[in-house]
Amino acid sequence: MTIMAISLPARGRPREFDVDAALETAMRVFWRQGYEATTMSDLVEAIAINRASLYAAFGNKEALFLLVLDRYQQAFSERPMAALTEIADPREAIETFLLRTAEHLTDERLPRGCLFSNSILESPSGSERISRTVAKGVAGLEDTVYHVFQCGQREGQLGQGADCRALARFYVGVAQGMALIAKVSADQSAIFDIARTSMAAWPSRTI
Amino acid sequence: MTIMAISLPARGRPREFDVDAALETAMRVFWRQGYEATTMSDLVEAIAINRASLYAAFGNKEALFLLVLDRYQQAFSERPMAALTEIADPREAIETFLLRTAEHLTDERLPRGCLFSNSILESPSGSERISRTVAKGVAGLEDTVYHVFQCGQREGQLGQGADCRALARFYVGVAQGMALIAKVSADQSAIFDIARTSMAAWPSRTI
DNA sequence: CTATTTATGGAACGATATGTCAATAACTAA
DNA sequence: TTAGTTATTGACATATCGTTCCATAAATAG
Numbered sequence: 001m002t003i004m005a006i007s008l009p010a011r012g013r014p015r016e017f018d019v020d021a022a023l024e025t026a027m028r029v030f031w032r033q034g035y036e037a038t039t040m041s042d043l044v045e046a047i048a049i050n051r052a053s054l055y056a057a058f059g060n061k062e063a064l065f066l067l068v069l070d071r072y073q074q075a076f077s078e079r080p081m082a083a084l085t086e087i088a089d090p091r092e093a094i095e096t097f098l099l100r101t102a103e104h105l106t107d108e109r110l111p112r113g114c115l116f117s118n119s120i121l122e123s124p125s126g127s128e129r130i131s132r133t134v135a136k137g138v139a140g141l142e143d144t145v146y147h148v149f150q151c152g153q154r155e156g157q158l159g160q161g162a163d164c165r166a167l168a169r170f171y172v173g174v175a176q177g178m179a180l181i182a183k184v185s186a187d188q189s190a191i192f193d194i195a196r197t198s199m200a201a202w203p204s205r206t207i
Numbered sequence: 208m209t210i211m212a213i214s215l216p217a218r219g220r221p222r223e224f225d226v227d228a229a230l231e232t233a234m235r236v237f238w239r240q241g242y243e244a245t246t247m248s249d250l251v252e253a254i255a256i257n258r259a260s261l262y263a264a265f266g267n268k269e270a271l272f273l274l275v276l277d278r279y280q281q282a283f284s285e286r287p288m289a290a291l292t293e294i295a296d297p298r299e300a301i302e303t304f305l306l307r308t309a310e311h312l313t314d315e316r317l318p319r320g321c322l323f324s325n326s327i328l329e330s331p332s333g334s335e336r337i338s339r340t341v342a343k344g345v346a347g348l349e350d351t352v353y354h355v356f357q358c359g360q361r362e363g364q365l366g367q368g369a370d371c372r373a374l375a376r377f378y379v380g381v382a383q384g385m386a387l388i389a390k391v392s393a394d395q396s397a398i399f400d401i402a403r404t405s406m407a408a409w410p411s412r413t414i
Numbered sequence: 415c416t417a418t419t420t421a422t423g424g425a426a427c428g429a430t431a432t433g434t435c436a437a438t439a440a441c442t443a444a
Numbered sequence: 445t446t447a448g449t450t451a452t453t454g455a456c457a458t459a460t461c462g463t464t465c466c467a468t469a470a471a472t473a474g
Contacts, residue, residue, distance in 0.1 A: 010471075010472075011418085011419060011420070011471075011472055011473085012418080012419035012420025012421070012470080012471060012472075013419075013420045013422080013469065013470040014420085014421075014470075014471060015420090015422095016421075016422075016470095033332055034329055034332055036243050036244060036329075036332075037243060037329065037332030039460080039461065040461080040463080041460085041461085049422085050421090050422055050424080051423085051424085051463090051464095052421085052422065052423070052424085052464080053421065053423085055462095055463070055464080056420085056422085060462075061463090113328070117328075118328050120328075120387055120390055120391045121320070121324075121325050121328045121329070121387070121390055122241060122243075122244065122328070122329065123390075123391070125240055125241060125244030135391055138388075138391050138392075163400075165400070166400035166403065166404050167404060169388070169400040169401055169404070170400060170401050170404035170405060172384075172388070173381065173384035173385055173387075173397075173401040174380065174381065174384055174405075175384070176383070176384040176387040176388060177379075177380035177381055177384025177385075177387070178384075179387075180324060180327055180328070180383040180384070180386075180387055181345075181376070181379070181380050181383060183327055183328055183330075184327045184330070184341070184342055185342075185345075185346075190376045190380075193370075193372070193373035193376040194376055194377050194380040196373065197370075197374060197376070197377035197408055198377060198381075198405075199408075200407075200408040200410065201404055201405060201406075201407040201408035202407075203407065217441075217442075218441075218442055218443085218449060218450070219440080219441060219442075219448085219449035219450025219451070220439065220440040220449080220450050220451040220452075221440075222450090222451065222452095223440095246431065247432060247433080248430085248432095257451090257452055257453055257454080258434095258453090258454085259434080259435085259453070259454090260452060262432095262433070262434080263450085263451070263452085264451090267432080267433070268432070
């Protein structure tokens with residue numbers, strides 16, 4: 001679909017709205033209100049297009065949300081995740097990941113919280129595909145974090161006694177906790193406090 | 208209301224269902240499905256009473272949910288919170304709080320996650336009163352945890368350099384992260400891993 | 415030009431949501 | 445018994461949900 005967007009066949013009547021801008025708008029509405037609480041009427045109004053045009057362009061609500069999840073992941077989760085894959089030192093990798101996550105969560109230009117974390121709690125009531133996509137995102141994050149610890153341990157930056165799985169679960173849990181607090185509290189310093197304080201749990205190299 | 212429940216005026220036709228049992232059932236349904244996703248028809252079916260009886264007994268959906276929140280707080284948040292107020296040693300208090308929270312979150316007899324944490328993410332779409340009640344619950348928890356650190360610092364179990372506010376925010380964030388992970392993952396050991404690992408962030412007494 | 419294809423606009427669909435009504439039943443007080 | 449009060453019952457009102465239909469508009473292909 002993204003590949004097709006480059007070519008311009010332009011057969012039939014051309015669209016009068018920008019699909020990319022519409023997706024961006026839809027993402028913000030879903031992000032702020034949640035999947036269930038967002039109605040197609042909300043989206044129609046926010047994007048300022050006709051109802052049928054929205055369906056013609058994106059299929060239905062579920063398909064649109066899956067596109068939005070994909071867009072969110074590409075636009076916002078890439079930068080924090082890059083810290084985990086590109087920074088060699090594990091401690092610096094995790095710390096940078098947490099700080100970038102905190103920056104994202106406290107960005108006042110964006111809706112509160114993390115779209116994926118927000119979606120976790122309404123998973124059972126939403127569609128099965130959405131549940132799986134969200135769960136896969138969280139599981140993927142844990143795997144990436146685990147990999148950081150495992151590599152660090154293999155290369156000697158972490159002690160052999162360190163529990164890589166527990167550490168990965170912990171830092172993913174911290175990130176989720178930050179996302180939840182960001183949703184309930186407007187205080188930016190609270191999010192950074194959590195990120196910074198969690199680094200004190202870094203395992204010593206005594207073992 | 209709870210006081211009135213003891214007296215038995217019994218004027219007019221007596222109720223044919225147990226109000227307390229109905230509230231318990233409603234709590235479980237809300238807990239499992241969330242506020243928005245739970246319909247009054249779901250509750251009517253689960254409690255097995257007539258629709259109008261439900262409205263006559265509890266008012267409307269919002270009022271019922273507020274009662275459910277109150278019930279949840281009394282029934283489940285008391286035990287973890289008691290660790291914070293009753294255990295003198297701050298480290299043992301926090302650790303016990305986290306472990307009791309982990310036990311609660313992984314209790315297979317109960318719905319997944321924490322009702323309050325679950326409600327945080329759908330707050331904006333729910334009623335204003337529900338949002339305030341949930342936010343007040345989280346803020347109250349942070350205050351209680353903060354008090355533990357402040358007392359510990361005053362009495363010398365914590366160094367003067369410890370940032371009590373940041374520590375309180377961190378451990379509340381950890382608890383919220385645990386609640387979110389408990390919702391997405393069925394693995395009980397993940398929750399306890401987070402609780403245990405977070406205790407490694409306990410401040411040293413060097414300062 | 416005509417035929418074809420795609421987008422738009424507005425109305426409408428069926429399903430389901432919360433909340434209510436009027437009739438009836440079951441109790442107490444006098 | 446009679447009056448007053450409250451609970452139950454099933455149907456119903458009203459609104460809104462996601463989704464679709466159809467006539468029309470605007471483009472290309474031949």
